[in-house]
Amino acid sequence: MNRCIVSIFLFPLLLVLLLVPLQAEDTKYTCPMHPHYISDTPGSCPICGMDLVPIQAGSNNKTPGNDETVLQLSSRLVQTTGFRTEPAEMASFGRLIRSFGEVVANKRLQTEISLRTAGWVEELIVDAPGDKVRAGDILFRLYSPDLVSAQQDYISALQRNNQERIDITRSRLASLGVHDSAIKAVAEKRKPLRAVPYYAPRGGRVESLTIRKGSYLRPGDMAMLIQDYDTVWVNVSLAEQDISFVTTNSKVNVTLPSLGLHIDAVPIDYISPTVDPKTRTAELRLLVENSNGSIRPGAYADVEISTDIRPRLSIPYESVLQNKEGNYVIVELIKGEFQARSVVLGMKNKGRIEVQTGLKEGETIVTSGQFLIDSESSLRESFHKMQKMAASLSEIKLSNEQMVLMNHIVEAGLYIHEKLAAKELPSPETLSAGAHAATKLLPEVEGTRLAYIVKDTEKLLSNLEEKITLSHWRALLAQLNDALLPWITQAKPEYYRELGLALYKNDSGEYWLQFAGDGHNPYSDGTFTEVVLGNPQPAGEVQDGQ
Known part of the structure; x- marks a missing residue:
């Protein structure tokens, strides 16, 4: 605004x-x-x-x-x-990469309860997906003839007090998936359990349940899947061009809009070594603490990744002004004295932006009110430009070098006249000096009335290869002299007269400049009139060849 x-x-x-x-x-x-x-x-x-x-x-x-x-x-x-000011100062930040992600379950915290022997589910304690369990809770009881036989072997070894046999049979029960507490109960009672209990090895939620009471399971069948949500993953889609800047040491902040939750310094768990050829993104995986269970899989996350963090000279982003020439700031040199300073900017982070060149640490810049200063300084600059444009051609002062360039352009017209008067085609290569002179002079007279003249002549003296007939060159000479006419007649008439040049005009209103003496009409054989340089009144009619 x-x-x-x-x-x-x-x-x-x-x-x-x-x-x-x-x-x-x-x-x-x-x-x-x-x-x-x-x-x-x-x-x-x-x-x-x-x-x-x-x-x-x-x-x-x-x-x-x-x-x-x-x-x-x-x-x-x-x-x-x-006006508010503050010094340019060092701040520690780096490249800021913004992306988005989705909360998913941490698969490292998944526990699959599978059978190592065939049997039937006698009792199902945890009977629905989503049920919460703690480590050590009984999940179900399984009847298996193999388990009963293995228990009997274990009891027999205990009764014989054969330690080697005890160790072997106990190991067999463990390998079949019997929990230590169940083995201990068998040893104490010296009686096999008909239905062997299966316990939760860790806490969490029942993610998947594939059995019911009475279900028959074969070895390798999964009974249920338990998921712990104490930590969760955030899968982030990382743009291909940003991958090389991210390492496991990069600083990551995660925001969960649905919870109004912001988490700083989230560790990176994994960076994909490949890029998806369809989306041109790579997967970045973050590990987020979730001990209270408030973060649920499926939630959307905003992700900010800071990399290449180091001290940088920085200023508030709001203090930067922009125009067609680039970025600049308003510097307070001394109290009440301000200067617009061009700056090269770098990385932007949390309201501050890096200044690569243009400022030194400690220099005071305007952070508010700079638009008023900018408008005032722009007005002064614009006014100076308007003054230059308002100046007449006669008031424009050129240096000796600039006059040499201007005369190269005038000489181009003299050369074309000389060739056409002799009924010859001019050489474009010879005229290249005039075109180069116009190109070099143009930026030096930009903003003055002379700029329009130089710009027109530069355009006329370019692409001369297309001029292949006398008619083409006559039209070019007429246009070139029309462009130069204000400079010759208003700015430097006496100068060019003293150089021995004369200006003529034919009945068709076409001008040409030539060396003083007998006039030679380059356009036709009609009559023409000399226009006396330095005097607006014509000297009189001259017949062709007179």
């Missing part, structure tokens, strides 16, 4: 500035609440009635940061507009 306000302020303030001469020493006044209102005199804001405050012009002294990007504001304006 602030950026929209800046745009609204920009145009009316620019109009106000254009209506008055720019005086660096003049004091302007503005309203702290309505900065688009500018006045030459102190008083009250006509919008809200607040007292106007002065906007100080930039100093000409060689103080820190004293250049075209520096803006000075009065201390009262700084206070009333509520």
Whole structure:
């Protein structure tokens, strides 16, 4: 919204500035609440009635940061507009990768209860999926002739007090899946159990139940599956381009929106070595504590992964301004003096962003109110551009090097005239110097009226290979001279006259520049008139060849 306000302020303030001469020493006044209102005199804001405050012009002294990007504001304006600043400082963070995941059961905590011998379920204690069990609880009792026979062998060994036989028969019972407590009961009573109890080796919930009372089971058949939910997994889909940045040491935070639960420092249990060719993602598995059982499989999870964590120079993200040229911040050089500084940014993390170049640790930046400063400095820049554009061609001052480049463009027209007057085709290679001169000069005169002339001539002097007839070249010469005409007649007429050049115009309104002397019409055999450089009045009609 602030950026929209800046745009609204920009145009009316620019109009106000254009209506008055720019005086660096003049004091302007503005309203702290309505900065688009500018006045030459102190008083009250006509919008809200607040007292106007002065906007100080930039100093000409060689103080820190004293250049075209520096803006000075009065201390009262700084206070009333509520600027907040803070230093650029080091913060420890890294690349932030956001993804999503799904809570699933930890398969390492699954326990399968399977039979090692054939038998029938005599009694089913845990009789429904979802039942909660604790380690040591009886799950069911099984009648098996093999188990009865093995118990009798064990009792016989005990009665004979044959220790070797006792150990062998006891081991056989254990290998058939008989619990130590059941074996102990047989030893104490010296009587076999008809239905042998099976116990839960760990606590959890019955995930799957495949038996009922009376069911017959063969060796290897699964009776039930117990799942412990003290910890759960979160399966995360990780984008292919992010995989290389994640390691088991990366810091991971998980948020479960449905529970309003945020968990920090979640360990990474597994990173898939492969990428799914259909989704172009790899699986990342997290291990989450769930001792209270509140996290249920199937829940959605937001995942943030921080990697390459190290100290970085950082600033609040809200302090960054952007335009078509890139990112920049407002730096407070000294109290009341601000400068727009271009910065190269890096990683962003939790409201802060890394500054790779453009700032030093400890430099003070504006974190709020910077849009007002930005709009003011942008207005000044825009005004300078408008001043350049408003300057007439005669007011434009070129350096010696720039004049050489401009004359290369003019010489292109002289060369084309000379060839056409001789009924010859010009050489595009010879004209390349003029095109290169226009290309080099254009950025140096950008923002002035001369830029339009240079841009037109650059376009005309490019792609000359298509000019293969005299008609083509005559049309090009007419267009080139039309483009150069304001420069020659308004900016430098006396200069080019003293160089020994003359300007002519034929009855069709086509111009050409040539060396002074007898005029040679490059377009046709019709009459033409000399336009005296430095004098808007024509010198008189000249017949062809006269």
